[in-house]
Amino acid sequence: MRASRYLIATQKETPADAEIVSHQLMLRAGMIRKLAAGLYTWLPMGLRTLRKVERIVREEMDKSGAQEVLMPAVQPAELWQESGRWEQYGGELLRMNDRHGRDFCFGPTHEEVITDLIRNELKSYKELPANFYQIQTKFRDERRPRFGVMRAREFIMKDAYSFHLDGDSLEETYQVMHRTYCNIFDRLGLDYRPVEADSGAIGGSASHEFHVLADSGEDAVIFSTGSNYAANIEKAVALPPQGDRPAPSQDMQEVHTPGQRTIEAVSNYLRLPPEQSVKTLLVKGEEDENGQSGLVALILRGDHNLNEIKAENLPGVAEPLTMATDEEIENAVGCQPGSIGPVKLPVPIIVDRSAAHLADFVCGANRDDYHLTGVNWERDMPLGRVEDLRDVVEGDASPDGKGTLEIRRGIEVGHIFKLGNKYSKAMNATVLDENGKAAILEMGCYGIGVSRIVAAAIEQNHDDKGIIWPQAIAPFEVAIVTLNGHKSPVVAEAGEKLYEQLRQAGYDVLLDDRNDRPGVKFADIELIGIPHRLVVSERGLGAGTLEYKGRTDEEKQDIPVEEALSFLV
Numbered sequence: 001m002r003a004s005r006y007l008i009a010t011q012k013e014t015p016a017d018a019e020i021v022s023h024q025l026m027l028r029a030g031m032i033r034k035l036a037a038g039l040y041t042w043l044p045m046g047l048r049t050l051r052k053v054e055r056i057v058r059e060e061m062d063k064s065g066a067q068e069v070l071m072p073a074v075q076p077a078e079l080w081q082e083s084g085r086w087e088q089y090g091g092e093l094l095r096m097n098d099r100h101g102r103d104f105c106f107g108p109t110h111e112e113v114i115t116d117l118i119r120n121e122l123k124s125y126k127e128l129p130a131n132f133y134q135i136q137t138k139f140r141d142e143r144r145p146r147f148g149v150m151r152a153r154e155f156i157m158k159d160a161y162s163f164h165l166d167g168d169s170l171e172e173t174y175q176v177m178h179r180t181y182c183n184i185f186d187r188l189g190l191d192y193r194p195v196e197a198d199s200g201a202i203g204g205s206a207s208h209e210f211h212v213l214a215d216s217g218e219d220a221v222i223f224s225t226g227s228n229y230a231a232n233i234e235k236a237v238a239l240p241p242q243g244d245r246p247a248p249s250q251d252m253q254e255v256h257t258p259g260q261r262t263i264e265a266v267s268n269y270l271r272l273p274p275e276q277s278v279k280t281l282l283v284k285g286e287e288d289e290n291g292q293s294g295l296v297a298l299i300l301r302g303d304h305n306l307n308e309i310k311a312e313n314l315p316g317v318a319e320p321l322t323m324a325t326d327e328e329i330e331n332a333v334g335c336q337p338g339s340i341g342p343v344k345l346p347v348p349i350i351v352d353r354s355a356a357h358l359a360d361f362v363c364g365a366n367r368d369d370y371h372l373t374g375v376n377w378e379r380d381m382p383l384g385r386v387e388d389l390r391d392v393v394e395g396d397a398s399p400d401g402k403g404t405l406e407i408r409r410g411i412e413v414g415h416i417f418k419l420g421n422k423y424s425k426a427m428n429a430t431v432l433d434e435n436g437k438a439a440i441l442e443m444g445c446y447g448i449g450v451s452r453i454v455a456a457a458i459e460q461n462h463d464d465k466g467i468i469w470p471q472a473i474a475p476f477e478v479a480i481v482t483l484n485g486h487k488s489p490v491v492a493e494a495g496e497k498l499y500e501q502l503r504q505a506g507y508d509v510l511l512d513d514r515n516d517r518p519g520v521k522f523a524d525i526e527l528i529g530i531p532h533r534l535v536v537s538e539r540g541l542g543a544g545t546l547e548y549k550g551r552t553d554e555e556k557q558d559i560p561v562e563e564a565l566s567f568l569v
């Protein structure tokens with residue numbers, strides 16, 4: 001590419017509304033532009049990186065034996081009614097009508113569509129296992145779209161869905177996907193951790209998230225220094241030590257039951273009879289629109305009439321009890337109401353955590369009850385505040401007894417689930433088994449946030465000059481800067497020659513032939529984060545040299561013109 005004929009839309013100023021560094025740098029480096037909240041255009045520079053991420057994901061998925069498909073972004077409501085999610089999904093589902101008044105949604109995920117396809121296409125166990133994936137645009141009407149493409153409303157996801165006759169086969173493919181994800185994030189050059197995650201929301205039996213470690217991450221992950229134990233915070237807080245963890249099929253209820261001391265304290269406080277006492281403590285806080293962080297939600301046993309839980313039971317709270325809307329629950333818990341463990345229709349109470357009295361509660365009182373020690377609601381509820389949690393968990397023994405715990409912030413870039421038969425059962429997706437009987441399919445699903453990865457990579461790789469791309473996903477691998485090329489035919493010619501040579505050797509090269517001051521060009525190339533820079537100047541050519549500087553090198557160095565290629569390799 002010649003920079004003079006390419007949209008290099010760099011900006012000096014840091015955009016005011018961009019809070020985190022990846023968002024700022026993606027705007028400043030001319031990678032993306034905002035159209036509306038959570039909607040972004042990928043400019044040529046950004047799209048190059050996005051496509052490289054896609055390519056790596058695609059290659060590794062293909063290698064794993066998965067087959068690529070492409071499903072429609074717009075989905076008919078009937079399928080979602082069949083699975084039950086038309087009612088359950090809440091505010092993130094963008095619903096719409098066609099000209100005949102029929103209901104549709106813009107797909108936030110594709111379990112229904114793929115299950116519908118497979119129930120028609122696959123007939124026999126002999127065709128199993130099968131894994132289908134796509135790289136495609138999703139829409140989720142996020143309550144707080146932010147951080148640019150990190151939490152967008154329209155974004156690119158790789159989603160895969162596998163189909164099996166039994167759990168063993170599902171387990172096998174699940175492990176293949178786990179390895180495939182590790183290969184993908186290794187190739188992307190990212191520092192990441194696979195962690196155990198809660199699968200309650202989707203209803204399956206196992207789930208892992210892949211987190212890119214970065215201080216700006218919205219999630220917290222905990223891992224052991226002495227073993228492979230790693231979990232996201234929701235999982236870690238509620239998990240029994242590995243030894244006595246219930247089998248996956250067992251009642252998830254136990255896993256989520258808060259400690260006895262907590263139940264008693266909260267029940268006493270709310271003056272609730274034990275059978276209606278606290279079922280689940282929601283340990284995830286999120287900022288509301290006013291920037292107030294940390295909604296605290298209690299899910300109580302049984303059905304409640306909120307009017308019966310008297311306001312005077314919660315002194316100091318002006319509007320003590322409100323029935324949370326589906327959307328609020330979804331935002332507070334990060335999952336859908338009615339789907340946490342086996343508790344049907346949990347009745348939530350959401351209380352402002354600023355209510356001082358909540359400080360009285362110490363939740364997850366002790367290790368015996370499988371909670372973190374001494375977590376204090378007032379102080380720790382917004383779990384986004386890893387700094388606070390660090391005091392609580394860091395240095396504690398790992399639940400598996402090996403090593404001590406560390407806590408870090410993470411960006412969720414991938415998520416794999418064993419879905420079991422949730423969708424296949426609801427939608428009657430079967431194949432004939434060895435005995436010619438219809439068998440409900442077992443399913444797995446596997447997501448990667450392709451566009452989010454671009455932002456996550458920048459969070460991990462930048463300095464005060466700009467982005468520092470891992471070579472594998474740099475928009476260009478090499479920049480050739482010609483100094484005064486518009487005035488000096490020798491320089492222009494040498495630049496062109498080098499450009500052709502490197503291109504033929506397979507490099508993605510940007511020839512910066514713009515009629516700009518050297519300082520401007522250098523600053524742009526550093527901001528964009530191109531790993532290698534070669535400068536062609538009259539003075540250098542006179543001495544038979546080019547000037548080389550790697551993106552993170554302290555010093556530049558001169559190299560003989562004819563050695564440029566061998567130097568880069």
Ligand code: ATP
Nearest residue numbers: 149150151152155157412413414415447448449452
């Ligand atoms: P989050 O917890 O960040 O909201 P999620 O758990 O809702 O993500 P999944 O349903 O697991 O997301 O989707 C698979 C992947 O899609 C996620 O791991 C993430 O990388 C990506 N993703 C989800 N929501 C967004 C979004 N709003 N913008 C960009 N990428 C997203």
Ligand code: MG
Nearest residue numbers: 092140142334
């Ligand atoms: Mg989400």
Ligand code: MG
Nearest residue numbers: 209334412415
């Ligand atoms: Mg998540």
Ligand code: MG
Nearest residue numbers: 209412414415
């Ligand atoms: Mg997820």
